Each structure stands twice: as C-alpha cells, then as structure tokens.
Amino acid sequence: MSDETVKYLLSESDIPTHWVNLLPDLPGDPVPPLNPATMEPAGPPDLTPIFPMSLIEQEVSPEPEVEIPEPVREVYKLWRPTPLYRARRFERDIGTRAHIYYKYEGVSPAGSHKPNSAVAQAYANQQAGVRSLVTETGAGQWGSALALACRMFGLECLIYMVGVSYDQKPYRRSMMETWGASVLRSPSDTTDAGRAQASHPTGSLGIAISEAVEVAAGDDESNYALGSVLNHVCLHQTVIGQEAMAQIPEEPDVVVGCVGGGSNFAGVSFPYVRRVLRGEAKTRFVAAEPAACPTLTRGAYRYDFGDTVGLTPLMPMYTLGHDFVPPPVHAGGLRYHGDAPLLCGLVKAGVIEARAYRQNETFEAAVRFAGTEGIIPAPEPAHAIRAVFEEAEAAKQAGEARVILLNLCGHGHFDLAAYDAYLAGELEDPEFSEADMDAALARLPEDVPAIA
Amino acid sequence: MSDETVKYLLSESDIPTHWVNLLPDLPGDPVPPLNPATMEPAGPPDLTPIFPMSLIEQEVSPEPEVEIPEPVREVYKLWRPTPLYRARRFERDIGTRAHIYYKYEGVSPAGSHKPNSAVAQAYANQQAGVRSLVTETGAGQWGSALALACRMFGLECLIYMVGVSYDQKPYRRSMMETWGASVLRSPSDTTDAGRAQASHPTGSLGIAISEAVEVAAGDDESNYALGSVLNHVCLHQTVIGQEAMAQIPEEPDVVVGCVGGGSNFAGVSFPYVRRVLRGEAKTRFVAAEPAACPTLTRGAYRYDFGDTVGLTPLMPMYTLGHDFVPPPVHAGGLRYHGDAPLLCGLVKAGVIEARAYRQNETFEAAVRFAGTEGIIPAPEPAHAIRAVFEEAEAAKQAGEARVILLNLCGHGHFDLAAYDAYLAGELEDPEFSEADMDAALARLPEDVPAIA
Numbered sequence: 001m002s003d004e005t006v007k008y009l010l011s012e013s014d015i016p017t018h019w020v021n022l023l024p025d026l027p028g029d030p031v032p033p034l035n036p037a038t039m040e041p042a043g044p045p046d047l048t049p050i051f052p053m054s055l056i057e058q059e060v061s062p063e064p065e066v067e068i069p070e071p072v073r074e075v076y077k078l079w080r081p082t083p084l085y086r087a088r089r090f091e092r093d094i095g096t097r098a099h100i101y102y103k104y105e106g107v108s109p110a111g112s113h114k115p116n117s118a119v120a121q122a123y124a125n126q127q128a129g130v131r132s133l134v135t136e137t138g139a140g141q142w143g144s145a146l147a148l149a150c151r152m153f154g155l156e157c158l159i160y161m162v163g164v165s166y167d168q169k170p171y172r173r174s175m176m177e178t179w180g181a182s183v184l185r186s187p188s189d190t191t192d193a194g195r196a197q198a199s200h201p202t203g204s205l206g207i208a209i210s211e212a213v214e215v216a217a218g219d220d221e222s223n224y225a226l227g228s229v230l231n232h233v234c235l236h237q238t239v240i241g242q243e244a245m246a247q248i249p250e251e252p253d254v255v256v257g258c259v260g261g262g263s264n265f266a267g268v269s270f271p272y273v274r275r276v277l278r279g280e281a282k283t284r285f286v287a288a289e290p291a292a293c294p295t296l297t298r299g300a301y302r303y304d305f306g307d308t309v310g311l312t313p314l315m316p317m318y319t320l321g322h323d324f325v326p327p328p329v330h331a332g333g334l335r336y337h338g339d340a341p342l343l344c345g346l347v348k349a350g351v352i353e354a355r356a357y358r359q360n361e362t363f364e365a366a367v368r369f370a371g372t373e374g375i376i377p378a379p380e381p382a383h384a385i386r387a388v389f390e391e392a393e394a395a396k397q398a399g400e401a402r403v404i405l406l407n408l409c410g411h412g413h414f415d416l417a418a419y420d421a422y423l424a425g426e427l428e429d430p431e432f433s434e435a436d437m438d439a440a441l442a443r444l445p446e447d448v449p450a451i452a
Numbered sequence: 453m454s455d456e457t458v459k460y461l462l463s464e465s466d467i468p469t470h471w472v473n474l475l476p477d478l479p480g481d482p483v484p485p486l487n488p489a490t491m492e493p494a495g496p497p498d499l500t501p502i503f504p505m506s507l508i509e510q511e512v513s514p515e516p517e518v519e520i521p522e523p524v525r526e527v528y529k530l531w532r533p534t535p536l537y538r539a540r541r542f543e544r545d546i547g548t549r550a551h552i553y554y555k556y557e558g559v560s561p562a563g564s565h566k567p568n569s570a571v572a573q574a575y576a577n578q579q580a581g582v583r584s585l586v587t588e589t590g591a592g593q594w595g596s597a598l599a600l601a602c603r604m605f606g607l608e609c610l611i612y613m614v615g616v617s618y619d620q621k622p623y624r625r626s627m628m629e630t631w632g633a634s635v636l637r638s639p640s641d642t643t644d645a646g647r648a649q650a651s652h653p654t655g656s657l658g659i660a661i662s663e664a665v666e667v668a669a670g671d672d673e674s675n676y677a678l679g680s681v682l683n684h685v686c687l688h689q690t691v692i693g694q695e696a697m698a699q700i701p702e703e704p705d706v707v708v709g710c711v712g713g714g715s716n717f718a719g720v721s722f723p724y725v726r727r728v729l730r731g732e733a734k735t736r737f738v739a740a741e742p743a744a745c746p747t748l749t750r751g752a753y754r755y756d757f758g759d760t761v762g763l764t765p766l767m768p769m770y771t772l773g774h775d776f777v778p779p780p781v782h783a784g785g786l787r788y789h790g791d792a793p794l795l796c797g798l799v800k801a802g803v804i805e806a807r808a809y810r811q812n813e814t815f816e817a818a819v820r821f822a823g824t825e826g827i828i829p830a831p832e833p834a835h836a837i838r839a840v841f842e843e844a845e846a847a848k849q850a851g852e853a854r855v856i857l858l859n860l861c862g863h864g865h866f867d868l869a870a871y872d873a874y875l876a877g878e879l880e881d882p883e884f885s886e887a888d889m890d891a892a893l894a895r896l897p898e899d900v901p902a903i904a
Binding site for chain 1: 623631
C-alpha cells in the first residue's frame, strides 16, 4: 500500500484517563485573579455563586494530573479519540520538506474541540445538583457544545448569543435548539447588563458574558459555564495534546494553534509545554491570532475584567481593554479582548511565541488546505494554517527538515458565507490601529496591582 | 471501563480492496437499459459520449468483485474506514431491547457517503484523459462530493444546481466553489434543455441532469458524472456495507437505509443482499422514502427516462414519471422520480421492503436521535431513523430481540433551516395523492416494452 494519505487512529481505550494540569509546573508563584472590590486574591466564595466546587477545585488544583470522571470519558467516546493526519498532499502543494501533522477536532458533533470542556462542565454541574447552565456564545461553537453537553446530562441550557452572530448565523442557533437549548439574542432585555447595553445592538462577547453571569449569579439552581480562558477549561482540553503525543510518529519541533480565549491552544500544547518546562524537550510553540484583535501581540499585560460590564474577577492577562469591541472578522471565536491567564504567562515568559494575521491571508491558506486535505477549516484554525505556511517556508529558507503539529480545532460548515466573501474578493482586512491601542490603554481599569 | 458508548473502528488497512458487484448474483437475466430510438439494449456506443470505458465496464461487469484502484483507496483514507456505533443512548431513550447499530458516513469532508463514488468516478475519468466533469446536484451533497473529488485528481468541475436549492442553500454552493468547482443555477441559459425549461424557474433534478448530459455529450473533453441510480455508482458505495460487516459484533436481522436514487442503500445493503441471494443469511432489508415522492411504494415498475427532457437511455425502474416534480421537502436527496434499477429489481423480487414516511415524523425521529447520539442527521437518513423506530417498536410488540443496522449516510449541517422549521411547527407534510399518481401514469413514455 502506498502512503499518500496517512492518518493515525487510536482505540477508545486510548482516550486519556487524566487531564494535564500545568499549574504545578509553572515557574514562580501562581498569579491569582483578584476580587475587584478588595483587590485580594479571588477565592472560592467569589466563585461558588456561579461554579460548582469540583470545578473551582480544578481551577486551583496543585496536582499535575486530574482524573477524568468515567461518565465524561463515556461521552468523549462519541467522537474521541480524534484522528491525527499527516498532511502529505498539503505538504506537496506548498512545496515543503517539512512534515506537517494535524489533529482534527472537527469530528465532534458540535464541530470543534469545545465539547471537551462542555461535557466536563455539564457533568460537574449535574453532580452538584444544578438544574440549568447559562452561557454566552459568539460564533456559536461554544454554545453548540454546551447545548449538546447539557442534553447528554439532562440539564437545561440558556445561551446568550452575540447579536450580530444571532442575525448572521441562524443555523448555529438552530443547532443549539435542536439539542434543546434556549437561545436569546444579546444584548437582551432579560438582564440589567443587557438593558444597559441596548445602545450596542450588535452585541459583543463581553456583553453576552455579563448577561449570562448575571442570570447565573441570581439563581440558586443555575450556574454559569465559560468556554475558554479559565484554568479548568484549559485543563479539560488537554485530551487533545495527550492523544496527539500518542499518535504522532516523530517528535514535533513546533506546535501551532490559533488563540481566541486560548483553550484549543492550551489543549494541544500544554502536554508538550510541560515537557519543555521540565527540561525534557525543546519544542517551540506558535500562537496565531487575528490582526484585528491582536491580544497577545499588542495587548497590555495587566489585570482586567473578563467581561464588558465588570462582573468577573480581575484576570492577569494580555488585554485590549474589557470594553474593546473587535471588528466583525469571521473568526468570531477569536474576537475576545483578553486571553487565558495561563497562556498569557507562558507568552510573557517567552515559552510561547504569538503572531497576528490578516483575514485574507488566513482564508488563502484555508482554501489551499481544503483543496488538498479535503476538510474545510473554520476561520479560527485558518490562522494556525497560515502560521504553518510560515513555519514551512522558514524551514525551507533554513534548509531544515521540520516537524510541525497543527491543531485543526474545527470545521467551517457554518462559516461558508465567509469563504463566499473571500472567493468573491469581498473580504475586508481590518487591523488594530495605534489609535485603537491608545484608546484601549485609556480604558483599562485603574488602581490595579501590577502582575507579579 | 463501562460501555455506555461503543464505537467500532477499523484501521486503514481494513478499507476494502474490492467493490461488491451484485449483478452476477441476481436471479434471471439482466434487465438492460434501452436506447429510446431503437428500443434495443443500450450498449457502450450509447454511453461513450459521456462516460469513460472503465466505468461502462463496471456498469455491466459479470465479475462478483471489482478491484478498487489504489489511488482511489488513498483518497478514501482521508475519512475511511468510517465508524460504526452501537446506539445505546438512543436505544434507552426509545425504550427498546433491540440492538441498534449505525454506520456513520457523515465523516467525509463533503458530509455524506457521496464521495465514495465521486472519487472513483473522478479517478476513472482522469485516467481516460478527460479534462472536465459535468454534473447536477439537488440538495448539494453530490455536487460537493464531485467538486472535492475533481480537486483531488486535478479535473475541472461544472455543476448544475437545482434552482430552488441554489437559492435556499448558498453555503452548499460556497462549499463546491471552495473546492474549485463552477456552479450554475438550473435551469440556465447555457443549454437547450435549460432554455426549454425556463418556465420552471425553481428547476428540478431531472432538468439539471438534462443540462449536464447535454454539455458533456457536446464536448469531447468533458464527461458526465451521476451520483446515484446507475450500477457502477451502487458498486462504489459497497465499501459501506463491507466495512459494516467487518465492524458489527453480531449478525443484523434487518438493514435499514433511505432511498432517493438508491446509492447509499445499495452501499450498505448489497454485501448483505448477496449473502441472502446465495442462501447464506436471512437478513431483511427496509428502504425508507418520503411520502411526498414515494417511488418504490407507489411508482409504476416500467421503463422510463432518467432525466426530464429524455436524453438518457430508458431505465427499468419504479417511476413516478420522468417529468414529475416532487414537492419541496427538505430531504432534497430523495426527490427523484425513479430509483436504481438494481434496487428496483430487488424490491420487485420481494428481497427489499419499501416504506414511505411523512416529513414531520422523520424530523421527530431525527431530533430524538440528535439528542441522544449527538450527531444531527441529514433529512434524508432521518427517514431511515423513522424506520428504525418502527422496527424497534415491532420487536417490542413481538417480544423479540432484534439487531438493526442503520446507514446514517450524512450529517445535517446544511439542513438546519429544516430543523428550525420543524421545531417552530412550521414544517409541511406533503403527500403524493391519487391524482398525482394518475397524472404520473399518464405521462409515462408509451410504446416501451414491459420489463421482462
């Protein structure tokens, strides 16, 4: 048999039994979130109104591994282990000697990596006796994942969907409703936060988070669920990197992914990052983000709120300002003003390198990928594919072989309007300006401590 | 480990090396298509203007197995072998002791089983030196598959898309264009057939076939590709049933699938049908079709054209009349006036049982399936899921255990408008009336021989 196509499959018994917790391996003391009223580290009492204790414990766990509950692994088995491919056709098409591998998370029913955490969160809340989960969604990937997960564990699910996405992506809404979720357009008139933002009818992720947190905090039987940013969400995603490590037949020189809130990047990279932090490997890491929302490459490393209104603890992260509303690029999952604190710390420490890309160059890369590997990528991982192009080109210039591991975190079946615009030459290329940066800095919360 | 979710995976080396050809096992003499001008059996000279000789040979092959070319298997490896699942959550939800297994073909990049034949056809045409393939598509599944396959083998691809689908499903069009295909709205002004049907602006599959055949027949460097109905298309799909046979841990009592042109049903069932025809098994077969286009359950078993205008040979099949335009049900892939002659012969012989279902009852089944197994089915296999319900219920009434194999031939990511309408209670339930039947019979071609 020839080896034109090579994919690496695992059996169900190879689904990881533990999540990888990077916290104990990080250099220096942990940098905690702060209660904005006291500027003291936020503790369990700040979080119990919206999260179950088991997730709070995961958020601050000192253990290097956290066991995956068996009922969560059972749901994972609906689509995990996900396949790892060697992208030979793509390699040939772009004329590289580099070996490119991609882990494909789009095989989940919701179409992305998001259910890895949604299922874990729904289970934890069900075990805590919670009746309903409330969340926000932008592009719809997270909302779809949580709708699915709640259906699997018999929870109700209420989703505040960013207004512009609600209008532009009715099929994502239908998907959530098919799995039994209720979907409201944000800003809505169901919350104080929503009513206060009625003058921004297109909404934003930050506004939708404010609405969801408000509802969860005000209802004893409801909790909130966040699809990225927090430690426990990054933790849940590490099944991706662990599986990839078991599948890939050679050691990757560089691990590449896209970053919005950071969860898929954390998922593929943290098992490898741990080896680097322990001095066991010299893997490089490249985080790709949109030039229109360049948090890691241009943001300030500061304490800032996770939401627009300021209901969340202050998080230590690269931020463009909590009320920054990014331009409407199609990679809706990357339109967030901050990033996971864990990831930000690793960027600050020089372990992870960040790069920003314009919208058109990412779609150019995605169309080329689709034409060789078949899969049509979501606009978010299209950024990572652009970075793979660059890595392959750099390897060629350096006369090096290079092994690249890419996380292809979702398919683009609900993003074809964006492909349509790209193919018609009608896709805009917004970029974050110096004026945007000045305005962002001016809006950061004052009187917050520097990050230690 | 508990066994709440069980899926059966195969390795790439388990992808079948041969397709199963049912022709030599059929009882009696073969029933050939006829040249409508002479009423003599249509031979290679009738087909060479639009098909390469290797596919014509497959169409009439006397060999029980046909070798799959290695380059075709290499492309199959992008998504094959596809998983087989035991639907335990669904079983529990509907309260059955039956064991329900489903083969999931939606993991292909195009989202259905269609690439199994598209890849084989694109390869055969590339080997024959053809520059371009021309085809039609209704719901878009076949067009997407052929666009992908042509891209893989460096062929141009021109697709006539049924007008109403072109308007309602722009994202399927974008998908085909992302893979480099050209898509025209049918009826178009680029063909005589299209111009003659300008008074039917919504188009139909029959009209689009007429346009594509006309273009292919009139261009030496272009060929036509059909996504169902013909023997060689059914042949290519038999990888489904062969894999399922290798995966399923117990012998199925009944194999269930949906039928439009018949290719996915042929694919899952023919390897099992052969064992029945050889007296080696007693498997039952249930073909599910829409009540709005009830070809197998209400059609006449007659020679009829495959297209609206009458450009194709006369095919021996159950037909509602070649110019019947089915109501616009969302299962666009099932809106065809005829069916694969191989399949029709097996229905006539009593080997396969056909049942027709209303639109709303199929979506009810599909939503229940999505809520337990996660995958959102396309409207076409939703008909098969409805039939699985009935089989499970019949087993309960009979106090029997029953093993059911379902072909879940595609996902519903491009059909969520239909789910939206169903959930809103706005889905219509068109049915084929007695008047429709009378009109259909009156329109059948006259002076054709009876089927022997």
